[in-house]
Amino acid sequence: MEPHKRTIAVVIPAFNEEKTIRGVVEDVCSSLHGQGMDAHIIVVNDGSSDGTAVAVRWLPCTLLNFPFNLGIGAAVQLGFRYARKLGCDAAVQVDGDGQHPAREIGRLLEPILNDSADVVIGSRFLLKGGSRSTLGRRIGIRYFNALVGLLIGRRITDSTSGFRALNCRALEICAEEYPDQYPEPEAIISFTKQNLRIAEVSVLMSDRQGGQSSINTFAGFVYMIKVSLAMLVAVLRTHQER
Amino acid sequence: MDSIVPLRIQIVSIIGSIIFLIVIGRLILKGKLREEYAIVWIFATAALLLLSIWRNGLEVLAAALGVFYAPSLLFMVALFAITTFLVHLSVVATKLQKQNKILAQELALLRNEMQKTG
Known part of the structure; x- marks a missing residue:
């Protein structure tokens, strides 16, 4: 093994994604191979009631099962904890619903590998094209972008994107503490508070290929209020309270 | 001084308080209520x-605190106590949720470990 070769983990949270999870894991596998990268693929089954666990059983990945549904944040955090246990020094988060293109993982990891960023966010909105989500969702995303911008004093074009890469420092922080539900915008605040360098990379996303979004229209409003509050708290919170 | 509390309601409230105390006591004995939480209820019932036994108590207290309408003192104290206790319960629920998450994560890791070795 080359001395500077990194150990990379790909964390895939999955809640009732039996239709898509297999394809996602296979995609990730083949595109990592294609890019000459070696990675541990970690699927975290967040208490799915369908065949998600069975679907990935024979694939070359580690499956971690929650006994019940805990929320995507807890699932992602478990993936990060496991990655840290494996000694990985970079991690990529990819959703289990097939929205995030595996072929872009290499580009997402680039700023991490050449140490120009601690956290890289795959953004749908840096360039035109690809799936840009529904109108209601775009309004929500705009709102969170504005709030994140206001709170951290810099523009993030896709603060709700769950397609992210972390280096070992960011991995350490997320494994230690990560919000439970709808964690993406809130995590950006804590990254900034811990002085991590955040970069955005333009990616093309597809529409979800199956399953249900964790956010429906009716819960959308409640979600926005809840996450906004959590973000404000994250700004006010001091680190030593942990 | 005439009491503001009529005798009939006094008897009813004494009986009510005693029944409440018995219910709390039984819940503790059956292990359905932690002593920690029961203390609050026992004090409240006490x-x-x-106040049920000491008929003029409420009036005396209200007069001492400068409250014009004695029953409103009771409402205020009760509302304050209930609100405080609810906040306390929310804190407890938050703590439990956190511990629950850690437990589930540890369980998932352990199961994975077991599958690898077994």
């Missing part, structure tokens, strides 16, 4: 029982 206070109610005291």
Whole structure:
């Protein structure tokens, strides 16, 4: 093994994604191979009631099962904890619903590998094209972008994107503490508070290929209020309270 | 001084408080209520029982605190106590949720470990 070769983990949270999870894991596998990268693929089954666990059983990945549904944040955090246990020094988060293109993982990891960023966010909105989500969702995303911008004093074009890469420092922080539900915008605040360098990379996303979004229209409003509050708290919170 | 509390309601409230105390006691004995939480209820019931027996108590207290309408003192104290206790319960629920998450994560890791070795 080359001395500077990194150990990379790909964390895939999955809640009732039996239709898509297999394809996602296979995609990730083949595109990592294609890019000459070696990675541990970690699927975290967040208490799915369908065949998600069975679907990935024979694939070359580690499956971690929650006994019940805990929320995507807890699932992602478990993936990060496991990655840290494996000694990985970079991690990529990819959703289990097939929205995030595996072929872009290499580009997402680039700023991490050449140490120009601690956290890289795959953004749908840096360039035109690809799936840009529904109108209601775009309004929500705009709102969170504005709030994140206001709170951290810099523009993030896709603060709700769950397609992210972390280096070992960011991995350490997320494994230690990560919000439970709808964690993406809130995590950006804590990254900034811990002085991590955040970069955005333009990616093309597809529409979800199956399953249900964790956010429906009716819960959308409640979600926005809840996450906004959590973000404000994250700004006010001091680190030593942990 | 005439009491503001009529005898009939006094008897009813004494009986009510005693029944409440018995229910709390039974819940503790059956292990359905932690002593930690029961203490609050026992104190609250004791206070109610005291006020039921000591008929002029509420008026005396209200006069001492400068409250014009004595029953409003009771409402205020009760509302304050209930609100405080609810906040306390929310804190407890938050703590439990956190511990629950850690437990589930540890369980998932352990199961994975077991599958690898077994």
